[in-house]
Amino acid sequence: MRSNAHFGGLLKPVPQEAFSAWLARGLRTRNPAPFIRATDCLKRLCVEDADGNLTRAVTEELSMALGISNECLRRSFPLPGDWLKAPPERRLQFCQFCLLNDFRCGRQPSLRINWFYWWFNVCPVHGCCLYIGDSTSAPAELLSIVQFDLPWRFFTHGAFQSTEQCWSYRCSTRQILTLMAWHFQCWYQVCVQRGTVTIGDVELAASVPEIELLMDDILAIIGKKRIYPFDPRSQIAWLLNIKACCSLRSNLPPEAGCEAFLCKDVGEHSAQIRMAMFALLGLFLKLPNCVCMWRLSGVPIYDNNIERFWRSMHSDAVRMPSYLDWLKERADGWSAPIRAHFRYLLES
């Protein structure tokens, strides 16, 4: 642990703490002056999102206001990319246990930067799915948890079981998907940190934005909406054992074509469904850890044949043109290495 001396005498950030959340905590300390100066500086420079990509000029002014070096400021609050970041008013995802832990440690509950991204669904500390709250404020959310949704039972039992302890029992499909979603987000974070895309031992000659383009298209199909009772129940609903009428529902007629049903905003789905979407994305990309989890799970689906599972994913709801036709058209915009590596996704 760094001492306060290493942070210019200011409040020490919690690991992965969002910059805005740290500022908000700082305003309530006994030395609020630097935090007031930094907040005023953001206002003066019309910075709407303190957790966005700040320009060098802005971080220079902020570091002067806070009395710490520009370098220290940048290193302490790194952003995990730009892909699928929720706008400020929709940053409602929390790990309840992290908030409770903040409280237990005697500090104001605080937001972690990763919670602002739709691809981040599983808390790496507690192993649980993130929860969607009603407020973008961590203290307000903790109050609501304590008042209405007290998860003490889980807090004292399930949440702190190690992965090994989990494995000594049979995992449910939901747990398997949660682990797959966690593997996906670990893989994606490594891609962003290294600036390369590696699947198994194959390093693709593709950039991270190029794979993000492909992943947007795959997610659009995985998260597509359905018409009930016209379409069959979705695989995600089946896997999670949830009723069909969920966020995957649409009231449009089938003649509306496939485009209208695609999921263009991952954030419109519930936390559970989104977690499953990213677990399956990891499977369809054939990330080794996701494939391994899936094979170990014993879920009786498509004889562990990922290509067949993918085919059923895009062809179970009939539209004209088909989802596969749409994907083939989109594939024209993918880079050549991506198209070559993922050609199995385009086979009918």
Ligand SMILES: [Zn+2]
């Ligand atoms: Zn947590």
